[in-house]
Amino acid sequence: MQKIDWHILRKSITGGMTDEEKSELQGWLEESGENRRYYRKMQGFFTRAGHGGEVDVLKNFREFERKTFGKRRRLVVGILKYAAVFVVLVGSVVLWRGMNFDSQKTNMQQFAFAPGVEKAILYTGTGEQIVLESQVRRNIVVADSFQVRQDSNVLNYAAMKIEGKLIDVTHMIRVPRGGEFSMKLSDATMVYLNAETDLSYPVQFYGEERRVKLTGEAYFDVTKSDKPFVVEVNGFEVKVLGTRFNIHAYQEETRFETTLEQGRVQVQTKDHTLLLEPGEQAVLTEEGELSKQKVDVRRYTAWKDGQFVFDDERLEDVMNRVARWYDIKVFYRNPEVKDIRINGNISRYKDFSVLLEKIEKLEIVYFDIKGNVITVIGK
Structure with missing residues (x-):
């Protein structure tokens, strides 16, 4: 991440930026996705801290830095534990979590995504x-x-x-x-x-409750209150008093997921009710079946922190997730390749061609690219 004068970041929070400082901040944000992700997380931290009264910006900024880079160091340790692991399972593909995204350019990188x-x-x-x-x-x-x-x-x-x-x-x-x-x-x-x-x-x-309606995907950090907070989705409701959770509920998909990070939530359909504890996920299928399971929460919430995390996921599901973000369309010449399994991490702010290049190097599929349309072809 490139450096920028802390006083410019402080003014972007408290106000009073000059035109020159605004230009410098905009240029810094455009330099890299990492800069934009850092700034977005910083804004979220200060927004959650509230706007009322006097704010000790320096103290809060140091706390944000401690939490941000403390997490980053722990993440590096977690990656190093797996640095010597590269596994290929029958009928599956596993990408090393420590991919080198700065490798030499290939023909794939002529395409901009x-x-x-x-x-x-x-x-x-x-x-x-x-x-x-x-x-x-x-x-x-x-x-x-x-x-x-x-x-x-x-x-x-x-x-x-x-x-x-x-x-x-x-x-x-x-x-x-x-x-x-x-x-x-x-x-x-x-x-x-x-x-x-x-x-x-x-x-x-x-009134008696705090109710919102959702289609798509959102992460909620709900303020505690004696009034229930209800997220209404087509086919089910999620009810809480104060908690952190993610809902994945796109209408064109065959299952809806509610993943709990902190607190307790109640997932309710017309015929069933489930209570979730931290680390659990409720799954509702299009047939109306409701169940829960233990999951790695970060896999389902990392998107809000600028990461895609894939853990033994079907290639089709991976491509569906990234297609919304990069605004591309995906087709398959060979339907059987949809079930290839993918593991790995990648920044949401990397050019998408980097991920495509890594998948192509596994020599199982290749991609035909025309404009924003990608056709996946089995080898």
């Missing part, structure tokens, strides 16, 4: 459509002259000054293919939205 960016569209109660892009700080007028704050890649409803009035208005945020965005609901719950995701929610929570 840029990663997604922070973008979304906000649909207000009046039907207005507002384009949301990163690096923008502004107040957006919503209902009855009330304003919601956009702090770069976070849409912050908790910063509204309502003063005892009730706003009975529903908004929807839509993240397209090739996008991601974050938001802070009026109760200070943080929501991280993956590509091709819709979330409908009230501008202000009121």
Whole structure:
């Protein structure tokens, strides 16, 4: 990661940046995906810390650095444990977790598959459509002259000054293919939205519960309250009081997943109810079958921290996940290659051709690329 003056980062949080500093920050962000991921995580940390009162930016920044790079060192140790392992199983392919992504360029790298960016569209109660892009700080007028704050890649409803009035208005945020965005609901719950995701929610929570509707994938860090927080998805509901969990529920897929990182959640369908403990995942199939299992949570939540983690996954499932992020279309000339198994990690901010190149080197499939359409062909 390239260095940047800490005072510029501080001003990007507290305000008061000059045009020259804005230009320097934008240039730094455009230098690498790692810079953008670091900055996004920093913004999320300070947003969760709240906006009320005086903020000790230096103290909070040091805490963010400790948590961020502390985790990074532990991750390196975890990778080194497997550095000597390369396994090929019958009917499967395993990619080494420590892939060298800086290897020499090959013909594959003539194709550009840029990663997604922070973008979304906000649909207000009046039907207005507002384009949301990163690096923008502004107040957006919503209902009855009330304003919601956009702090770069976070849409912050908790910063509204309502003063005892009730706003009975529903908004929807839509993240397209090739996008991601974050938001802070009026109760200070943080929501991280993956590509091709819709979330409908009230501008202000009121009544007996806090209810939102989701299609796609989102990670929720729910603020504790005596009012249940309910995520409504086609076919099931997830109910909590305060917890951290991920929901993967794309309509075109055959199963929906709820993965719990912290706290407890209740997953409920018309006929069944399951209680999840940390490290457990509820799976609902299109046939209506509901079950739970123990999982490695990071595999399902790493996307919000800028990583793809594949653990014995079918090639088709891998390609489906990355296709939304890189906004590409995938077809298969040989259907049997869909069941090749893939293990490995890759940054969401790498050019997609890097992953394709690594898969091609295994000499099991190759890729025919025309524009943003990729055809997978068995060898």
